[in-house]
Amino acid sequence: MIGRGKPLLQGHILSTLEIKNLSVNYAGSNGQNTLALSNVNLIMNTGDFVVALGASGCGKTTLLSCIAGFMQPSEGTITLDGKPVHGPGAERGVVFQKHALMPWLSVVENVEFGLKMRGVSKAERHSIALDKLKLVELEKYAHYPIYQISGGMQQRAGVARALASDPAVMLMDEPLGALDALTRAHIQDLIVELWWQTKKMFFFITHSVEEALFLATDLIVMTPSPGRIEHRFKLDFSHQFIECKDSRKVKASPEFISMREKVLSLIHDGQAEGEA
Amino acid sequence: MANKSEVKTVKGYSIPGEGSSVLISAITVVALFVLWWAATHLGWIKDLFLPTPERIYNAFISAMKGDIQGGKALPEHLTWSLIRVFSAFFLAVLTAVPVGILMGVSRTMRGIFDPPIEFYRPLPPLAYLPLIVIWFGIDETAKIILIYLACFAPLAMAARAGVKSVTIEQINAAYSMGASKAQVVWHVIVPAALPEILTGMRIAIGFGWTTLVAAEMVAATEGLGQMVLNASNFLRTDIVIMGIIVIGVVAYLFDLLMRKVESMLVPWKGRA
Incomplete structure (x- = not known):
């Protein structure tokens, strides 16, 4: 081991x-x-x-x-x-069933949220966020508002957001x-x-x-x-x-x-x- | 196969009262105006009680030039009124919103602020105006404090209620992304409360405006309320009605402005 x-x-x-x-x-x-x-x-x-x-x-x-x-x-x-x-x-990243994204932020801003809170620079957190959005096949919707994407996309955005902090x-x-x-x-x-x-x-x-x-x-x-x-x-x-x-x-x-x-x-x- | 355009269109599901009411409202306004015109021109009502629409228009023109009692032009009255209401309103936004948010997120703050706000909130501002006058005199300070108090309570209540719009998932998500408690308040709770805060602002500016006109009627040498009151002392019904229309139009413009601000700042309202 x-x-x-x-x-x-x-x-x-x-x-x-x-x-x-x-x-x-x-x-x-x-x-x-x-x-x-x-x-x-x-x-x-x-x-x-x-x-x-x-x-x-x-x-x-x-x-x-x-x-x-x-x-x-x-x-x-x-x-x-x-x-x-x-x-x-x-x-310890968490993905919730619903109501956990922040509708006042765009998809990519939601993914950046945790990095922003921890003081990661704008350019760096943006590139990390886009990277994670690519993993969940959502990079085309990066700048969409949360309320304009479907429920499935919202959950994928939630997954990308949790991944952005690179949790264990x-x-x-x-x-x-x-x-x-x-x-x-x-x-x-x-x-x-x-x-x-x-x-x-x-x-x-x-x-x-x-x-x-x-x-x-x-x-x-x-x-x-x-x-x-x-x-x-x-x-x-x-x-x-x-x-x-x-x-x-x-x-x-x-x-x-x-x-x-x-x-x-x-x-x-x-x-x-x-x-x- | 039938041509698409030949197929009859049907309505989808609808709820009672659905659809635009603009046309009906326009007809109502025109009908009221015609009734007014008929009542004054056919001699149904004495000129002293209700002047003709033309005389109201003429009153507006002469008021614009300052050709009325007191000698001040309508724009000057309007400017004074706007300065008073907006300075008080902005002071109220700057203080009431943080107080409301704190009341929403802290048991201690709620305990401290709840009794005074709940006590004075249902009081009509004119009921405590005499006290404000005794304390602060009859100049601008007293008026601004009165309007400030009128705006404060609905704003604080709205911000406090807005705190409840945040979901526990949003808060937990922020914490599990490493946010501190202060960051959760500032980056999650405040934005989540924003739609309700803006609704509170709409209500507050309406309260402020009604209180302002009343305050100006009690003690002022300029302002729309004073202009109307002064005209009534000289039985100038035309200026009184013109003043009322101006006050109403300005209030309506406030609301349009706030709605515009709302759609710009909180496009997600009601959609998430």
Whole structure:
């Protein structure tokens, strides 16, 4: 294994995100507390694409919020390269489901935002931003206002914005949840390509089984009340896509379909258990 | 196959009250004018109560030359009124918007500013004008303070409410891109609040204008309000009506100006 902080061949830094015994207990207004996460343990490395899959209420968004630093856990620790996570930071980029872009800025100004806040010079941040927009195939729309581009383009702009800070971890909170099926499939392909090119660590939330299987190298299936990681799988459908560049073929393969049925039944059983 | 132009066009979905009402409004204005003309020329109303449109026009011409009681020309009255309302309005924007934003983002600031603003906000400015006169005299300071107070409350309220237009995702996104708390306020919350601040400015300038004319009627030697009041003392109904029309037209121009500013500064309003 390669040591922490040591550069990889392409000049990337190998990072490790470690989540230990993480629990989150929400204080309810009626005195009834909700255990949103119970004793979650997870280790992610650079190059891992971890997908958290589960029905609503399983704590996957809470888990992402803790990693992003938007909330503090009740118990347990999160460390990135040995340093504990306290509050949000530019080394952990976040892509939201919606309402996160700034409509008073153009597409490229949105992507530049974080760099501007950290005092990067105008010329430098502009060239970085255009570079990231190229990665998400949005360079033609760089100077469009946010409200004039489609929902799919807005999500791609959100991805470019998170990439602009060159974070160690990309945190994606159901980024494709509000898109139509065709746009969604297209951006899934794009995200796999991005992951492959940037070799970053991705943590991606979804409730779509197909999406989870297609993207993940490491799939965690979460179940509610209390939210916890119930199953873990190592997958390589994204590698298959990188080789053949045909996502429909990957998703139509017998292994993919049998895996999908397996995960669906796991989630279904988990839910029946929870409701019983 | 049928020619495209032969196919009947149909309307899409519509909501009640949709479509332009400009033509109907134009007809209303013309009809009121004709009624006015008929009422004065056919002798339905005495000249003292409602002069003919021509006499109003003549009053306007002589007022432009300064040929009215007091001897000051209409542009001079108008200039004084505009100086008062705009100086007070700009002072109010410079102070009320930061106060409103601070009230939106800080519990302490909200606690401090909420009681005084909520107390004086519903008071009619003319109710505290006597107190302002006792404190500051009857010169310009008193008028500007009165208009300032009239503009301050709606501006502060609008800025405070505007803070709520920011989404938690926008704030979290800014933090996770390395922004500091001050940067979040300045680069995320203030722009997000801008549409509401501009609406507040539209309301405030309207308040300022109504308060100004009232203040000038109480104590002034020049200004549109004073011109109208002075004319009424001499039973010059033509000048009174002319003055009212000028006041109304200026107020309408303010609103057009603010709408223009709005479409320039916040083109995203209602679209994101």
